[in-house]
Amino acid sequence: MKELVIKNLKIEYGKNTIINNLDLHVKKDELLVILGPSGCGKSTLLSGVSGLLKPTNGYISFGERIFFDSEKKINMITEKREIGFVFQDYSLWPHMTVKDNIIYPLKLKKIEKTKINLILDDILKDIELSDKKDVYPNNLSGGEKQRIAIARSLVMNPSFMCLDEPLSNIDPILKMRLLKLIKKIQIEYKIPMIYVTHDQHEAFEIADRILIMDKGEIIQSGLPEEIYNEPNSAFVAKFIGRSNIVSENVFDRKKNCKRLVIRPEDIEISEKGKYVGFVKKKIFRGSFVEMHIKYNRETLIIHVNNDKHFVGEEIRFNINKSHVI
């Protein structure tokens, strides 16, 4: 089984520990999304996996091959790790056409010309850019550039792919299209992928599994719905989706009160509702209306489908679902 295994990984920049004691498995054929705020160490982790950065400690292997082992003093060079890399800034060569950008790594490997052309035609079809073969990157849109960068990383037949915020510069509509394309490629080429982003919408769209990272540590890992429905901390609840985080005793007088996560869609306005608050603010959000409800000393966010309430109005509500953290 070709799985990526990371154990006890530590990466430092000088005296600063960026990644600490990190354990991670990426399963065969899995698309794992690492989701975390800017600066939490996502790119540093990928640099460690690819060999661009030497960890201080730990173990990294893919299938039988050991990439890094601090105990056995193994540190495989980047080229031998056979990882396809895609970055946010495309990193295409401006003086080369689309064709030359894509086939450059194959030429370096001295692969026969007819074979190169076959690979090129196949991959251009996969990324839906067969008609742009002779165009220079400057004459391409951001989305097209990123598809070329993906193609270039794929021609080398990587055993593993790392994508570091590949769609951060792409507009939302095109982003959805490219996410579908990346998922299609991952299924077709049967390669595990680590996809790094700070955008939860991208994560939900594409992930088999999501891993939440903060300050160089993995906070939670699970299926997208597990992370959303059962966040293990306030950090995760706030980072994924909107949420109200309140103490239990705001609603019920309990002794050992814990904190509750209540999603805005789980509060229901009802004439016979148990709780009474008033509407403080309303925001039109397209497919729903976001209402800020003042209740005791808290402000609760509620999502509703209709716009029949007005600011200042007293309303009653129930809480249909909550999760203790």
Ligand SMILES: Nc1ncnc2c1ncn2[C@@H]1O[C@H](COP(=O)(O)OP(=O)(O)O)[C@@H](O)[C@H]1O
């Ligand atoms: N070359 C570097 N030298 C020193 N510190 C760095 C370097 N690159 C990144 N860092 C620091 O490491 C931390 C993690 O950065 P990074 O891995 O780029 O985060 P992310 O990709 O999640 O935004 C940040 O605090 C950043 O300032």
Ligand SMILES: [Mg+2]
């Ligand atoms: Mg980064």
